[in-house]
Amino acid sequence: MAEQEAKIIELAPKAEFYDRVASSPDLLTIEEAAKVLNYPRIGRNNLFKLLRDGRILTKGNVPYQQYIDNGYFKVVKHVYKDNEGVEYIELQTMVTPKGVQRIVPVLAY
Secondary structure (H helix, E strand, C coil): CHHHHHHHHHHHHHHHHHHHHHHCCCCEEHHHHHHHHCCCCCCHHHHHHHHHHCCCECCCCCECHHHHHCCCEEEEEEEEECCCCCEEEEEEEEECHHHHHHHHHHHCC
């Protein structure tokens, strides 16, 4: 019983932090999500790889539609011009707070 209470006390700050992230209305980049999750050896590139291996992201690092529909990710479009005025469109995968919660089980493997 004392061990369980000690573990609860140890995990309480982590749970509070997790709750704050999960309730945030802000979107995170994959890099920011990796930093928030703070798993050893899991940075942006490794998180992208794990999500691709888990069939959550496509080869182009865009989430499969079901994960967008479930509110885990949003895809943001950025339009920019090169020096010659040619427009390019770039898609960026953003993680919702709900998505951060969804990523945690993927990291457990």
